[in-house]
Amino acid sequence: MGWMARRRLRTGPTAALPAKPGQSDLLRLVMLAVPDAREDGADIVGADVRVHAAVEAEPDLVGGEQEEVWACRVTAEGPLPYDYFDRILAEGLAFRLGGLAVCRGEVSDPADESLTAGVILPAPPVEEELRTLLKDLGGDDAEAEPHEEPGEVEPEAKAEPEVEAAQDTVEADEATAAAEEDVESDGDKEEEDAAPVDEAPELKDVYTVGDLTIHLGPERRRLPATEDFLPYATELTLIDVRGDDPLKVGALALRLSDGLNGVVVDRWGFRVDKPEDLLPKGEQA
Numbered sequence: 701m702g703w704m705a706r707r708r709l710r711t712g713p714t715a716a717l718p719a720k721p722g723q724s725d726l727l728r729l730v731m732l733a734v735p736d737a738r739e740d741g742a743d744i745v746g747a748d749v750r751v752h753a754a755v756e757a758e759p760d761l762v763g764g765e766q767e768e769v770w771a772c773r774v775t776a777e778g779p780l781p782y783d784y785f786d787r788i789l790a791e792g793l794a795f796r797l798g799g800l801a802v803c804r805g806e807v808s809d810p811a812d813e814s815l816t817a818g819v820i821l822p823a824p825p826v827e828e829e830l831r832t833l834l835k836d837l838g839g840d841d842a843e844a845e846p847h848e849e850p851g852e853v854e855p856e857a858k859a860e861p862e863v864e865a866a867q868d869t870v871e872a873d874e875a876t877a878a879a880e881e882d883v884e885s886d887g888d889k890e891e892e893d894a895a896p897v898d899e900a901p902e903l904k905d906v907y908t909v910g911d912l913t914i915h916l917g918p919e920r921r922r923l924p925a926t927e928d929f930l931p932y933a934t935e936l937t938l939i940d941v942r943g944d945d946p947l948k949v950g951a952l953a954l955r956l957s958d959g960l961n962g963v964v965v966d967r968w969g970f971r972v973d974k975p976e977d978l979l980p981k982g983e984q985a
Contacts, residue, residue, distance in 0.1 A: 709757055709771045710805050713790035716762045717799035720754050720770040729796050732970040733789055734924045747924040748777045749786045751793070762800045762807050771802075783921055785969075792968030798981030810968070811980035815946045817953035817972055820919050820926045821962040822933035830907075830916070833959045837952060838909030912943040912952055923969040950975030 721729075723739065730737040730744050730751055737746030742753035754770040761769050774790040787803055794801040795810035802808075905916040919926075919938035926936060939962070941953045950964075950972060957964045964972040972978065 709755075709761055709773055710802060712801075712803040713774045713787040714761075714802040715772045715774070715790045715793040715797065715799055716757065716766065716802050716807075717754065717770045717772065717794070717797045718766050718768055719797075720756070721772070721797060723753070726751065726754075726772070726793075729793060729970075730789070732796075732925065733792055733968065735927075736924070745777060747785060748779070749789055750775050750777050751789070761802060765800060765807065785924075788968050792966070792970045795966075795968065796970065796977075796981065813967065814942070815949060815978050816967050817941045817949050817978060818919070818965050818967075819939040819941065819953050819956045819960065819962040820923070820965060821937040821939065821960055823935070824916075824937045825939075825960050830960075833956065834907055834909055834914070837955055837959075909952060910948075911945075912941060912948060914952075914956075915940040915942070921969070923965060925965050925969055925971045926963050946978035947975045950978045 723742065723744075727737060727739060727744050730746065734746035734749075737744055737751075740750070744751040752773045752775065754772045757769040757771040759766060759769055761771060772790070772793060774786045774793075776786050787801075790803070791801040791808070791810045793799075795813075800807055800809055907914040907916070916937070916939055919936035939953075939956055939960075941949050941956070943949045953964045953972065954975065956962065966972055966978060970977070
């Protein structure tokens, strides 16, 4: 492997895996985050990103944390993906396959991140319906904290267009700057760090079921996994389930999804089909 290829892997985003994944297995995982993903030769493409075929790399790519390293680099197809989805996809693949994530020379272990499950709905649930469902699921342990008064929410709602306009300006500037770079020649991108995926704005309503916390608010991320299931929704709603036990978090999120006709995703936007999907690969049965 030449020095330029090694530099591109280190620049990333790259999923550094302990074993070489089969292309069919890799495609199956990518489709949990990008339902319309497809094979393109030895690569996988979808949602304006390309997952390159795994190549064997030196252990120093991850600082010697793995004896064997198979690197899957994720790159943008065209403009930078919305919400740095290339980086998020690489981290999600690393988590699902028991590896590490490499981005801009920094190595991280996605398994160390706080695990949450998001139930994404096409519209806000009726408050009484949600309370009743939580009561049925949690019994006497289910309760809701007082909501904010309308007068407290209104100023924030008025300021929201300015925030979105500012964000659009920043994203336009970043896209322009990225277009002026020759990414293939130097393997580097000048971009800001992506915000943590589990930080969703305006999660105000708080409920509890046992030792789990449920936050309710608008979902502003554009996740490919939800576009396939909810094609006609204009404003999505996020029910964010958090707790220390991933199996409890996943089980409650899936039951809420069944009761409210939603889609469950992990913090990287991968669809969750069973509670064990939230466990690191080494901890799954």
